[in-house]
Amino acid sequence: xxxxxxxxxxxxxxxxxxxxxxxxxxxxxxxxxxxxxxxxxxxxxxxxxxxxxxxxxxxxxxxxxxxxxxxxxxxxxxxxxxxxxxxxxxxxxxxxxxxxxxxxxxxxxxxxxxxxxxxxxxxxxxxxxxxxxxxxxxxxxxxxxxxxxxxxxxxxxxxxxxxxxxxxxxxxxxxxxxxxxxxxxxxxxxxxxxxxxxxxxxxxxxxxxxxxxxxxxxxxxxxxxxxxxxxxxxxxxxxxxxxxxxxxxxxxxxxxxxxxxxxxxxxxxxxxxxxxxxxxxxxxxxxxxxxxxxxxxxxxxxxxxxxx
Amino acid sequence: xxxxxxxxxxxxxxxxxxxxxxxxxxxxxxxxxxxxxxxxxxxxxxxxxxxxxxxxxxxxxxxxxxxxxxxxxxxxxxxxxxxxxxxxxxxxxxxxxxxxxxxxxxxxxxxxxxxxxxxxxxxxxxxxxxxxxxxxxxxxxxxxxxxxxxxxxxxxxxxxxxxxxxxxxxxxxxxxxxxxxxxxxxxxxxxxxxxxxxxxxxxxxxxxxxxxxxxxxxxxxxxxxxxxxxxxxxxxxxxxxxxxxxxxxxxxxxxxxxxxxxxxxxxxxxxxxxxxxxxxxxxxxxxxxxxxxxxxxxxxxxxxxxxxxxxxxxxxxxxxxxxxxxxxxxxxxxxxxxxxxxxxxxx
Numbered sequence: 001x002x003x004x005x006x007x008x009x010x011x012x013x014x015x016x017x018x019x020x021x022x023x024x025x026x027x028x029x030x031x032x033x034x035x036x037x038x039x040x041x042x043x044x045x046x047x048x049x050x051x052x053x054x055x056x057x058x059x060x061x062x063x064x065x066x067x068x069x070x071x072x073x074x075x076x077x078x079x080x081x082x083x084x085x086x087x088x089x090x091x092x093x094x095x096x097x098x099x100x101x102x103x104x105x106x107x108x109x110x111x112x113x114x115x116x117x118x119x120x121x122x123x124x125x126x127x128x129x130x131x132x133x134x135x136x137x138x139x140x141x142x143x144x145x146x147x148x149x150x151x152x153x154x155x156x157x158x159x160x161x162x163x164x165x166x167x168x169x170x171x172x173x174x175x176x177x178x179x180x181x182x183x184x185x186x187x188x189x190x191x192x193x194x195x196x197x198x199x200x201x202x203x204x205x206x207x208x209x210x211x212x213x214x215x216x217x218x219x220x221x222x223x224x225x226x227x228x229x230x231x232x233x234x235x236x237x238x239x240x241x242x243x244x245x246x247x248x249x250x251x252x253x254x255x256x257x258x259x260x261x262x263x264x265x266x267x268x269x270x271x272x273x274x275x276x277x278x279x280x281x282x283x284x285x286x287x288x289x290x291x292x293x294x295x296x297x298x299x300x301x302x303x304x305x306x307x308x
Numbered sequence: 309x310x311x312x313x314x315x316x317x318x319x320x321x322x323x324x325x326x327x328x329x330x331x332x333x334x335x336x337x338x339x340x341x342x343x344x345x346x347x348x349x350x351x352x353x354x355x356x357x358x359x360x361x362x363x364x365x366x367x368x369x370x371x372x373x374x375x376x377x378x379x380x381x382x383x384x385x386x387x388x389x390x391x392x393x394x395x396x397x398x399x400x401x402x403x404x405x406x407x408x409x410x411x412x413x414x415x416x417x418x419x420x421x422x423x424x425x426x427x428x429x430x431x432x433x434x435x436x437x438x439x440x441x442x443x444x445x446x447x448x449x450x451x452x453x454x455x456x457x458x459x460x461x462x463x464x465x466x467x468x469x470x471x472x473x474x475x476x477x478x479x480x481x482x483x484x485x486x487x488x489x490x491x492x493x494x495x496x497x498x499x500x501x502x503x504x505x506x507x508x509x510x511x512x513x514x515x516x517x518x519x520x521x522x523x524x525x526x527x528x529x530x531x532x533x534x535x536x537x538x539x540x541x542x543x544x545x546x547x548x549x550x551x552x553x554x555x556x557x558x559x560x561x562x563x564x565x566x567x568x569x570x571x572x573x574x575x576x577x578x579x580x581x582x583x584x585x586x587x588x589x590x591x592x593x594x595x596x597x598x599x600x601x602x603x604x605x606x607x608x609x610x611x612x613x614x615x616x617x618x619x620x621x622x623x624x625x626x627x628x629x630x631x632x633x634x635x636x637x638x639x640x641x642x643x644x645x646x647x648x649x650x651x652x653x654x655x
Contacts, residue, residue, distance in 0.1 A: 149531050169470070
């Protein structure tokens with residue numbers, strides 16, 4: 001208010017003041033729901049752990065030391081690189097990447113199919129995509145477990161038609177985890193892709209074909225670049241939650257191998273009770289996610305820039 | 309502007325005060341309990357007998373309960389129901405109130421063997437709730453041999469390899485593994501600890517999954533041929549028609565006891581004590597037992613248990629079997645090594 005009164009550039013400044021006030025609620029929301037928890041996490045990751053949960057308010061690099069350095073089972077050997085947690089991260093990243101690629105391979109044709117239906121039918125198709133997701137994720141994951149267990153319907157059917165002699169060991173494998181991730185997040189790929197493809201001007205494909213572009217060239221040099229925003233959004237929406245997933249590894253993977261999500265959960269709710277370490281793992285995960293988003297965002301700005 | 313804020317604040321404060329008053333006038337009790345571990349009828353009975361409004365929140369592990377209380381919930385609950393080792397931990401953290409002599413009218417009802425327990429000498433903070441054992445069960449359709457040996461879990465016969473579920477519970481898995489190797493639970497001997505680490509790593513190759521809430525389901529469905537499990541849970545699985553047998557291995561088994569504790573800063577301390585007295589009445593605690601399928605530690609409750617529970621092979625160890633032991637609470641330095649072994653196991 002004060003700024004508006006003293007300033008001479010009335011239009012510009014009062015606009016700025018109004019803008020500040022109008023933006024204030026969203027800033028408050030961001031401050032409270034995003035920055036504040038993240039700052040708490042950042043601070044906790046540099047504190048000393050209290051035995052059996054909690055923190056002692058003195059600075060410590062212990063959490064990061066535990067993540068990166070292996071000092072042996074008893075903590076008194078010369079430090080080596082700690083592979084335990086890096087392995088867990090690599091496994092999670094690999095699973096999340098695979099889920100993203102699989103979702104893309106199935107999601108893109110699906111979205112394309114829906115977007116090319118008559119307008120009157122599209123809502124019905126989209127509706128069908130979302131129906132399974134009205135059911136809680138936990139229940140869907142448990143159902144998937146019932147389907148693929150050793151004496152579940154899938155194995156029984158394959159046995160009945162004589163395709164296999166003994167049940168396929170699907171449950172409690174990395175494959176099962178992948179199946180769970182891919183299945184959980186597929187609509188997150190389809191929906192943004194659909195939104196992009198729907199707005200795509202299909203006469204561009206015709207024009208490209210008229211100019212002797214092969215079908216392949218039409219797809220990769222005309223369609224894909226045009227729908228890239230939806231593609232990038234879809235990939236982010238699948239990759240990021242897959243990275244932190246803990247239901248699928250827990251229920252379908254048999255909780256045998258930690259993924260990042262379960263590792264963090266164990267620090268707060270499990271026996272370890274090591275809050276600074278859980279916070280540190282979260283911060284490292286956050287950094288990786290931010291880097292991925294940054295790279296994606298840069299690639300988008302570059303495209304927009306070159307197109308202009 | 310300021311006046312509006314003030315008025316709003318006043319109004320909110322008044323509402324809160326009004327909302328709180330009737331509850332306090334009638335008396336209330338706030339319970340922090342495991343999920344599905346007390347019949348609703350029993351809570352209703354207590355509420356009716358004492359004119360108290362009972363509220364209950366639930367948790368799914370001792371550790372998550374501890375974490376929630378540490379994160380600021382202490383002071384909002386009157387009683388909680390930690391397992392044996394957790395009573396000791398919570399007492400060590402100063403989270404428990406002391407029950408003075410004579411404050412519990414029914415304290416004399418506690419069975420002799422559960423009165424002076426290692427995790428709470430002379431029951432200063434707690435009363436028995438339910439007790440049982442942890443061991444493993446075997447699907448007899450899939451394995452017919454001798455099962456009274458912890459090797460079923462840690463060095464399994466070929467028939468069950470790759471079909472074993474172990475509880476996702478560090479303390480109980482480590483305790484069973486220590487019994488298998490014949491070493492103490494909180495060992496500080498490096499050779500022993502390395503041996504324990506190596507045993508778990510080699511056993512994991514034959515394990516299909518870690519899971520606690522699914523422990524019964526995997527046995528009933530046949531996904532697992534051998535599964536670590538609590539005795540009452542196994543009895544439920546057998547009642548569902550699974551041909552499973554609960555083992556009392558010759559190396560020993562884990563005994564656990566859940567206990568009702570009086571929390572520090574309990575908002576309704578008097579009602580908490582009334583509730584504890586209520587649970588020390590044989591007929592009330594027997595109702596819990598008949599619901600949860602575990603044993604009570606109260607004199608006179610045994611006769612009130614369902615016949616099937618009192619005589620089930622899960623609750624009655626065969627004559628001459630090794631005694632059960634509680635999971636021990638290690639000091640910090642020792643516990644950190646056990647934590648490291650567990651993380652290595654699950655990487």
